[in-house]
Amino acid sequence: MQLAVIGTGYVGLVAGAGFAEFGNDIACVDVSEAKIEMLKRGQVPIYEPGLEELIAKNVRDGRLQFSTDVGSAIRGAEVVFIAVGTPSAEDGSADLSAVYAVAETIGKTLEGYKVVATKSTVPVGTADRIRAIISSQTEHPFGVASNPEFLKEGDAVNDFMKPDRVIIGSDDARAKEVLRHLYNPFVRTSDRIHLMDPRSAELSKYAANCMLATRISFMNDLAVLAEKLGADIELVRKATGADPRIGPKFLFPGPGFGGSCFPKDLSALLYTARERGHELSIVEAAQRINARQKHLLGEKILAHFAGAGSAAPPVEAQAEGGTRGPLAGRTIAIWGLSFKPRTDDIRESPALTLIDDLLAAGATVQAHDPQAMPGVRAIYGGRVMMSDGMYGAVEGADALVLVTEWHEYRRPDFKRLHRIMNTPALFDGRNMWEPDELRGLGFSYQSIGRP
């Protein structure tokens, strides 16, 4: 099948390459000339495991092309996928300007029947609006469908190739059939295609993300209480997740959720609910708890250095013109900057909140991440020192904070850390390390929700 995918971000690129892998011919288009130029040169602008190889193979086989020419991509396609960004607007609603701009172009370009399928996460009612925009531009027949994407960054290729569900929401029987046919090879072993109306499809995506975010916030809230009670949230997590009605996934306490989806999708659903006069209290609480949780590591670090027994900051920090603040003269090392492992995506990452808190308190920040350092450098410039090696970032530090649990941080050489740190303080934002072992090695160790 000939397809156009508009928007070559995390979703559009993976979807384009994934569809191509199953024999379809794909035109991937984007307004960003820089991105398309990179892709044409064989470079992939984002880090996603397995994606580079998948793109290279399908480009070589002639099934995957990149261009900035939205019009000709649409003209040649049977199905046009909209995969552009839908970031939060200032009022918390989803900014749909890119989606509507694409719909307008589709309307102007339409010749003969096409399916227009929205992969972007969009509020309920967007399919109706897309239909109206296209109709205002053309007499040609077309079908609109909501086809929300459920891939996870870090495992996106696998998720796309073996989806646990494919949601097709449309009022147009022909569009449903075309999409069902397209997705059949992806779900051969079981019937995972859910056919429904567009509004239910649009809401399903928000329901999934808000449910997952709520589980995380629930555990983060409980972790704070566990600490006050002297209970161990890790034991509680395992015991709770053992109940098959609950299950073990998405119960991990941490520094708060980030990423390009959960925060904005919670805001957008809350906005939609408010518009309809409905108070979505659980989602509101999940959002509020997360905002608090993102400052937790910074607060623990401040409390640690303000606490009795911690050595005074070096004299030069207090010198005239030196940085001021409770952490002046302290060097804090951060491991992990992306919002989760196996991605370079730093959008809404808790590491950014921590960096802001540390800089505001006058600390010197040194950081390492296997993939996300260029993105953080672009925001902070020289205000955060990046180190090519994970141990280099910890050299001379007064504390090390684990924010993102990349594999390489899970079992580091603690003796080496102890040797190279100025003061041996560890803040484990992911409960990755063993408290007894580390205290035995002479570290001061704090984690989330453990005594």
Ligand SMILES: NC(=O)c1ccc[n+]([C@@H]2O[C@H](COP(=O)([O-])OP(=O)(O)OC[C@H]3O[C@@H](n4cnc5c(N)ncnc54)[C@H](O)[C@@H]3O)[C@@H](O)[C@H]2O)c1
């Ligand atoms: N990232 C994820 O894990 C994920 C998962 C599921 C769903 N989603 C949803 O998918 C959508 C895209 O997310 P993403 O992470 O891929 O975003 P992204 O920011 O990585 O990519 C969006 C791309 O769209 C391009 N674009 C913007 N306006 C355009 C236009 N008018 N014409 C052509 N291209 C245009 C941008 O240049 C960018 O390359 C969002 O709605 C998001 O909520 C994302």
